[in-house]
Amino acid sequence: MAELIVFWVFAPLAVASGIAMLLQRNAVYSALFLVVNFFALAVFFLMLGAEFLFAVQIIVYAGAIMVLFLFVIMLLGVDREERLVEPIRWQRPLGIFLGVGITAEIFAAVRAGVGFAAKAPGGFALVNQGGNAQAIAKVLFTDYFLPFEITSILLIVAAVAAMVLAHRRRGAVSGPPPAGPARPQPDREAEVAG
Amino acid sequence: MIRLPLVLFFSAVLFSTGVYGVLARRNGVLVLMSIELMLNAVNVNLVAFSQYVRDIGGQVFALFVIAVAAAEVGIGLAIVILIFRNRESINVDEVSLLKW
Numbered sequence: 001m002a003e004l005i006v007f008w009v010f011a012p013l014a015v016a017s018g019i020a021m022l023l024q025r026n027a028v029y030s031a032l033f034l035v036v037n038f039f040a041l042a043v044f045f046l047m048l049g050a051e052f053l054f055a056v057q058i059i060v061y062a063g064a065i066m067v068l069f070l071f072v073i074m075l076l077g078v079d080r081e082e083r084l085v086e087p088i089r090w091q092r093p094l095g096i097f098l099g100v101g102i103t104a105e106i107f108a109a110v111r112a113g114v115g116f117a118a119k120a121p122g123g124f125a126l127v128n129q130g131g132n133a134q135a136i137a138k139v140l141f142t143d144y145f146l147p148f149e150i151t152s153i154l155l156i157v158a159a160v161a162a163m164v165l166a167h168r169r170r171g172a173v174s175g176p177p178p179a180g181p182a183r184p185q186p187d188r189e190a191e192v193a194g
Numbered sequence: 195m196i197r198l199p200l201v202l203f204f205s206a207v208l209f210s211t212g213v214y215g216v217l218a219r220r221n222g223v224l225v226l227m228s229i230e231l232m233l234n235a236v237n238v239n240l241v242a243f244s245q246y247v248r249d250i251g252g253q254v255f256a257l258f259v260i261a262v263a264a265a266e267v268g269i270g271l272a273i274v275i276l277i278f279r280n281r282e283s284i285n286v287d288e289v290s291l292l293k294w
Binding site: 003004007011014015018019021022027030031034037038041044045047048049050052053056057060061064065068069072073075076091092094095096098099100102103106107110111114115124126127128132135136139140143144147151154155157158159161162163165166168 | 196198199200201202203204206207208209210211212213214215217218219221223224226227228230231234237238241242244245248249250251253254256257258260261262263264265266267268269271272273274275276278279284
C-alpha cells in the first residue's frame with residue numbers, strides 16, 4: 001500500500017514535469033523541469049527494487065548529463081526563445097495526434113500482452129540478496145562482460161568524437177558570410193547570442 | 195507490490211510526451227532532452243520487467259541504456275554547437291541542407 005501511495009505521488013509529478021518541460025519556451029526552465037523528472041524516476045527505481053540504478057540515475061542523469069545540457073544552453077545564449085509562428089502549420093497538431101496515438105497503441109499492447117491485473121510475484125529480495133549493487137556486478141562482470149567492454153569503447157569514441165566535432169580549427173572556414181570566417185575568439189559567440 | 199500495468203502505462207505516457215517533444219519542438223537542445231525523456235521511460239519499463247520476471251538482467255540493460263544515452267548526449271550536443279557555429283541558430287527546421 002505504501003508503494004501505491006509513492007506511485008501516485010511521483011507518477012503525476014514525473015508526467016507533469018515532462019509536459020511542463022515541453023511547454024516552456026525558455027530552454028533553461030525546460031532543463032530544470034527535466035531534472036525534476038529525473039528525480040521522480042529515480043524514486044521509481046528505488047520503489048522497483050533497483051537501488052543501484054537509483055544512485056546512477058541521480059549521479060549520471062541529474063548530475064552529469066543535465067550539467068552538460070545547461071552548459072550548452074548557456075553557451076548558445078539563454079534568451080534565445082522559439083518563435084511562436086509555425087512555419088509548418090500541421091506540425092504541432094500532428095505531433096499531438098502521434099503522441100496520443102502511440103499512447104493508445106502501447107496501452108493496447110500492454111493489455112494484450114500482460115493483462116491489467118498482472119502483479120509482480122514476490123521474492124525479488126532473493127535476487128537482490130547480498131545487496132543490489134553486488135547482484136548487478138555479479139551479472140555484469142560475467143554474463144554481460146563483452147557488452148560492458150564494448151560500452152567502454154563506445155564512450156571513448158564518443159568523447160573523442162565530441163572533441164573533434166566541437167574543436168575549432170585555426171584558419172578553417174567556419175560558416176556562411178554573416179558568421180564570418182575570421183572571428184578571433186570562440187567565446188565571442190556566446191556574447192553575441194546573449 | 196505494485197501492479198505491472200500501472201508502471202507500464204505510466205512509462206507509456208512519459209514516452210509519448212518525449213515523442214511529442216521530438217516531433218513538435220524546434221530547439222535542437224530540447225529535441226535532445228525529449229530523447230532523454232524517452233530513454234528514461236524505457237529504463238522504467240526495463241526495471242519494472244526486471245522485477246516482474248525476477249531477473250537482474252533488466253537492470254543491467256538499463257545501465258547500458260544510461261551509458262549509451264550519455265554518449266549520445268555528448269555527440270548530440272557537439273553537433274548542436276557545430277550547427278550553431280555555422281548557422282547562428284539551433285532551430286532544427288532550418289537545418290535542411292540534406293533535404294530533397
